[in-house]
Amino acid sequence: MTWNGGGSLSGERILIALGGNAMTAPDGSATPDAQAAAIEAAMGHVADLVAAGARVALTHGNGPQVGNLLIKNRLAAGVVPPVPLDWCGAQTQATVGMMIMNALERALAARGAARPVAALVTRTLVDASDPGFGAPAKPIGRYFPEEQARRSMALGEVWRPFGERGWRRVVASPEPLEILDAGAAAALLDAGHVVVAAGGGGAPVVRRDGTLRGVEAVVDKDLAAALLARRLGATTLVIATDVEHAMTGFGTPRARPLRRTTAAELAELAAAGHFASGSMGPKVEAVRRFVASGGRRAAIASLARLGDAARGRAGTVVEARAGTVVEARRGVETDDQSC
Numbered sequence: 001m002t003w004n005g006g007g008s009l010s011g012e013r014i015l016i017a018l019g020g021n022a023m024t025a026p027d028g029s030a031t032p033d034a035q036a037a038a039i040e041a042a043m044g045h046v047a048d049l050v051a052a053g054a055r056v057a058l059t060h061g062n063g064p065q066v067g068n069l070l071i072k073n074r075l076a077a078g079v080v081p082p083v084p085l086d087w088c089g090a091q092t093q094a095t096v097g098m099m100i101m102n103a104l105e106r107a108l109a110a111r112g113a114a115r116p117v118a119a120l121v122t123r124t125l126v127d128a129s130d131p132g133f134g135a136p137a138k139p140i141g142r143y144f145p146e147e148q149a150r151r152s153m154a155l156g157e158v159w160r161p162f163g164e165r166g167w168r169r170v171v172a173s174p175e176p177l178e179i180l181d182a183g184a185a186a187a188l189l190d191a192g193h194v195v196v197a198a199g200g201g202g203a204p205v206v207r208r209d210g211t212l213r214g215v216e217a218v219v220d221k222d223l224a225a226a227l228l229a230r231r232l233g234a235t236t237l238v239i240a241t242d243v244e245h246a247m248t249g250f251g252t253p254r255a256r257p258l259r260r261t262t263a264a265e266l267a268e269l270a271a272a273g274h275f276a277s278g279s280m281g282p283k284v285e286a287v288r289r290f291v292a293s294g295g296r297r298a299a300i301a302s303l304a305r306l307g308d309a310a311r312g313r314a315g316t317v318v319e320a321r322a323g324t325v326v327e328a329r330r331g332v333e334t335d336d337q338s339c
Contacts, residue, residue: 025037065219124198127175143167202224
């Protein structure tokens with residue numbers, strides 16, 4: 001793996017949120033071999049940051065993995081009971097976490113920078129009265145023909161058409177309020193571990209009668225990452241995806257890369273409709289929240305530029321200082337951006 005940054009990051013606490021592209025093949029394949037190969041490559045970039053002295057925590061998406069579990073639920077429903085979404089979230093946290101631990105330990109050893117790596121199954125508190133429960137809108141799983149979707153709707157699931165690609169199930173995606181196991185993640189980070197936590201946004205739970213119970217929902221992993229980063233005392237949040245920057249005017253002749261901005265300017269652009277809610281919108285909101293709540297720097301960047309993004313040299317960089325420049329303020333995003 002080629003080092004893509006340079007310069008010490010000694011003492012810096014960095015939270016990296018890995019998008020689905022870091023967990024699957026370029027064509028979206030989520031076979032075990034494809035997932036293992038993609039994670040192996042991603043961990044090379046993470047190991048470079050650790051070798052440069054950073055204290056790193058990781059979180060990750062789990063969309064393809066949960067999608068696979070939902071297919072298994074469907075195919076095996078006549079043999080074993082289907083499991084709810086919070087179970088799917090917990091299972092994929094453990095599976096992806098195990099693959100990350102193995103791959104990252106190998107990458108660190110190859111760089112002479114061995115560190116212990118720990119993966120933590122994490123719960124995220126949401127509000128039982130969150131309006132998202134009344135209006136499910138988060139697409140999960142694969143696309144299906146309308147006939148199959150309607151059979152699932154007859155069983156109580158909510159499905160929506162997505163054009164020529166077919167129908168997808170949609171579920172509640174409530175606002176994350178607290179990463180309940182962040183204290184354990186912080187203790188591991190303080191003890192010198194690289195920590196993997198809140199995968200897939202964390203398994204969603206609500207408080208009922210003074211106890212915690214899982215709910216049928218998914219939590220946006222980027223919004224959860226912003227919460228986790230602040231709780232861990234991170235100075236920098238990097239959301240690694242498969243595009244070089246967030247864009248203004250995406251899908252129009254006025255499309256421009258957004259390189260450096262502030263939380264306030266980012267809020268203005270979001271309010272003007274530049275970032276699609278189903279793709280780049282949560283990433284933009286996550287980096288805005290992190291910096292607005294006291295973080296020093298946040299970035300949205302490609303996985304290949306992870307080291308440069310952590311240093312504020314690549315991607316869309318949001319900093320907590322005045323005087324940064326928004327390079328493109330006109331145009332409205334009209335289509336999904338890849339994430």
